[in-house]
Amino acid sequence: MPKRTDIKSILIIGAGPIIIGQACEFDYSGTQAVKALKAEGYRIILVNSNPATIMTDPDLADATYVEPITPEIVARIIEKERPDAVLPTMGGQTALNTALALAKDGTLEKYNVQLIGADAEAIDKAEDRLKFRDAMDKIGLESPKSRIAHTVEEALAALEFVGLPSIIRPSFTMGGTGGGIAYNREEFIHIVTGGLDASPTTEVLVEESVLGWKEYEMEVVRDKADNAIIVCSIENIDPMGVHTGDSITIAPALTLTDKEYQIMRNASIAVLREIGVETGGSNVQYAVNPKDGRLVVIEMNPRVSRSSALASKATGFPIAKVAALLAVGYTLDEVMNDITGATPASFEPTIDYIVTKIPRFAFEKFKGAQNLLGTAMKSVGEVMAIGRNWQESVQKALRGLETGLTGFDEVEHLAGATIEEIEAALSRPTPDRLLVAADALRAGMSVDRIHQIAKFDPWFLRQMQELVQEEAKVKANGLPTSAADFRHLKSLGFSDARLAKLAGTSEAEVSRARRALNVRPVFKRIDTCAGEFAAKTPYMYSSYEAPSFGEPDCESQPTAARKIVILGGGPNRIGQGIEFDYCCCHACFALDDAGYETIMVNCNPETVSTDYDTSDRLYFEPLTAEDVLEILHTEMQNGELVGVIVQLGGQTPLKLAQALQDAGIPILGTSPDSIDLAEDRERFAALITELGLKQPDNGIARSAEEAVRVAETIGYPVLMRPSYVLGGRAMEIVDTLAQLETYIREAVVVSGSSPVLIDRYLRDAIEVDVDAVADGETVFVAGVLQHIEEAGVHSGDSACSLPPYSLPAEIIAEIERQTDVLARALKVKGLMNVQFAVKDGDVYLIEVNPRASRTVPFTAKATGIPVAKIAARVMAGEKLASFDLSPRNVGNHIAVKEAVFPFARFPGVDPVLGPEMKSTGEVMGIDADFATAFAKSQLAASTVLPQTGRVFISVKDSDKPQIIDAARDLVSLGFELVATSGTELVLKAAGIPVTAVNKVAEGRPHIVDRIKDGEIALIFNTTEGLQSLKDSQSIRASALYGRVPYYTTAPASRAAVAAIAALRRHRLEVRPLQSYLQQP
């Protein structure tokens, strides 16, 4: 069936900001969908509030709305654009829920818009727990015993039926938010209460526990002719009970006989048919009792998902692209398989390697959070690795995580542990439990015993046992001396770094010995067909393919081209996410335009950069020196390696710069020495002095005593941080000697090689971020971004506006001048990000990073200047003069970036901002004035500003003068104010009507009671000092769980009031990004 001609324009809904459970896999899927459908000639309208995405690049869709993804706003876009159809299956749960709301409120009908991909009924049937269970009953598939509940009472009745332990799953939430496992009644009531709250329909499913069962997933694609294929099966190594997003998973499933596999295959297709997913990709999850194979359906997602991104990368089958084409009427046999170029998409990929995915967590960022995994997802990123056997694949994944692991490293906190302690650790579903299992094997525990406790399938444990045995041999005998033995060891996935640890030598020595024996990896292709057909797409992974004897076959076939290698950012983490992948992708696009062959190296399956058509050649490999050097060695056998780009993927590739340089590899752009100069506090301070720029007083300490001395010289408050950090890891503002001592004791290791940096903290200063590009001679300031939160809040967590919303022109000019001076001094070739603080009219330099920054995509979206693309070409040798950089398109609009936080995922953590970065993603609001743009940014970040009600204000003394005007405005807007005594006094004195409310410590009813009772619509709460911070934690926590908007800084509070006023003046209008960026 050919494509539909009755529809001409399609609205694609994106997923919004990166949050836990909904990350850049939806940029990958959305980008594929936009490209595929545009190529088919449809007019594509896109809405996504996330500026860091490739899909929102203004030259991709025909009309790109960087607007909040809410039913109201999307309805306005529909009203304006009148699309014929909406594709809701590419933007995760956000898009699905938005589409469903638009169907239910009649918007789609009103404007005669069809849902394609999945209709409202199918979405409802899949997402509504009760309807889903009924559907499964109808097709004879078992579900875990369960009952729906809308109240705690109903839930308790359901508990009688299913028994403890019991699983609580709220309806219509993503990533399992608000769910959990209850082992006792008290816990049950607690989780149900939270779950009912989290569910937009106040509904939870109370379910029989299948904890410890095996978990499998099937990725299914169906077309409108009812053809259905399984793209990939996925087996979770973590048993049921750990969210699949938090589980270590492999593809394909390894522990099913064909008979069981076919049961699952038939069931998966039956599920799609019954739910009514007419076209597109879906994911069906199963639990299987390992004792008898009993299979129950857990859930299905009627859309592309994190798992389908993984399945796409694991097999080479582009699920999102195919799903998009199917949605407009093509059938599977009409879509070609890009990888072979010779066969249709209507087949089931078969692979000849094993894929392992390991999630990456950020518990260390959230003090007070327990690192226990459950049914609510907590990971912030993932790594995928490919090997010719599971051992190679899992060990590659472990080192690709970049958490310091080189393989199955010994778990530090279990050093010298007793068997009882190891058993206790095994019983806790922590992120490192597979490593604990390796330690258990080392301690002599049997595979059966470990299986009994942790429920890992014995097959994997036996494979790990082999690894542990091989490790013991290396420990005892040192490195192998024959090529065959060495190759064997490498084929089990051992990294040189791991072997060095085991053999008690250096990684360099292991690499030297290995290469001396000519033991090097070969590269195999990911071809969707296990070699049955020739692959024309160079999508590759390395393997120490170990034919027991003889030479392995390498399929890399490096070309004779002039090539540039771009190193990606690895697994997403807080502080290094989609923004860096965006930069890497843009480098690929730009260098391709400039005629180079682009070669991407990355190991993050969620990204656009690991799509096979982003670069000319793709290596899906861990970003370690060993792995990257082997790729370069291979690529240099033919053609000309112009150089490697290490500045776009965040800290990950930068850390490899030294190793590359030592190996004589040309590095493009700013020299690693300049990067080091900027990172090295002492060298940098000297440069600043030389340039006559101003820095906050600072010092460096290599011991605890020295830290105290330095802090006292500078004077409190001081900002403490370890050197070489990204995302503000372990940064803290310290006000007193006692706090300083705690910091030194708990947060960092201070030593000669790991010093601590101490800066005077500029209280209430305005922070400014600058993104610039330089070619070594000229400098182009692409964007000056004024932070809304004051200095001290991590720049990644701060809202900011471009252009600055309140900085005087002469300050901006001074900032631009200093940027120019710095870029020249550092001989920057490429991107540079500078952070300044402005206090009392003085400009202080905070830090310089001569590399891509988190704000590059935002700057590019706000100004329309493709900063990253220009930077990539400059790095390859072009001059800035060859690009059209003026006039800048800023002036008639203002863009506000707001950060998005995962606090709701980490109960017990204080949701307060500070120098340590905690946000997972960002949104952009864009409009004609600051207040409206800020309002949009808040809405896009799911902060719904109230229009009426009661505002609670409690601010620190230094903020009190600043808050008076805002309070007055609120009153004139009709809000009622309540305040704690200090603030109340100040407001009353200013003639503003306000009522007092008790602080928590002042007796009940206090402010938290009133928040919990739903009496408070908005909260402004700023604190000074540790005590007041502690006292107010329960306010923030109850606001978070009660979904009451709250602001913890005075400038943000003022911006919120301005936004409320703007919302009162006019409704939010929508405009495509392209319209802002047209030349006047």
Added chain:
Amino acid sequence: MAAAPAPAQPKGATGVLVLADGSVIWGHGFGAEGVAVGEVCFNTAMTGYQEVMSDPSYAGQIITFTFPHIGNVGANNEDIESANPHALGCVVREPVTAAANFRSQRRFDDWMKAWGRIGISGVDTRALTKRIREGGAPNGVIAHNKAGQFDIKKLLSQAKAWPGLEGMDLASVISATQNYSWDDGLWTLAGGYASHSGNPNGPHVVAIDYGMKRNILRNLVAAGARVTVVPATATFDEIMSLKPAGIFLSNGPGDPAATGVHAVPTIQKILNVGLPLFGICLGHQLLGLAVGAKTLKMTQGHRGANHPVKRLSDGRVEITSMNHGFAVDTETLPATARPTHISLFDGTLAGLELTDRPAFSVQYHPEASPGPQDSQYLFEKFVGSLASTRSL
């Protein structure tokens, strides 16, 4: 994989694959010790190695499994497609491991050994697959010797001397030697195979065994047929004396043209009396030959569980299990035969039906096992078309 002259035997090698062109691929032997000569093909299925090894169509063949972990779910007494394995041996990437599945009854390598089948592990199977893809399925010798004693020259001459599958009638060799009835149905997780579930009053299907997979019989029973299996050499009169309502032509190994020499006349007679007929794989090729079409040897063949086939009547795609190295040449089909299915991988004929007789056949394996079960409806279509023979 260099086709260089055989290098000296490496230390520790206990298995070897010697190809007729002189290439020697060393590995570690498992399963039975010994030597076997046949055609080296590859199979891309990721599950169902035990079914593959016991599929009689693999007689005379050495299977390269493209999936690296083979043996991971062990072996059991249910997942077999004939009484004993027919493939001569297999070549795999990874050593066979202990089993991880509740259905397993023994290790896969022990099962291989018990049935006298030879395996080698530690081979760059992807390179071997590429070689087969590019140069066609070679003849070769697989050998396993725990002491590592191999006479490569002798093995090479054996490989060279082997005449190849073309022209080889293997079906007659492995076929049942006498008639038997079959009444087991399909497998379920809860109940295993539905034993004695045949319908004694169902239409009587006589299935000619050219190397029958058991799941075909199970599917016929599940579709409601009463089934009698007869040897490949059964004559037309012997078949007719069973009063069949329909005839089934099974899958099987070897060259259809060779088997066709004696099978085709029988099939032509059956067609002439107008008995409904259904053929699978070799049975499909024999039906083609019986109506005057030609078969040809394919370069690499189709062996896997992911092969898409287009049903021409309505354009639907079936994902099928395939295992064939020969195909009916569409160009040579007579006017009375029309294609019903084609392979979406290479356009080769995947199914045909006669326009003047109630006969149809498919090149692929609707009985699956291993592989997708999208096409099981064909058994219902066939059995449903037959008149029931009422018991008097």
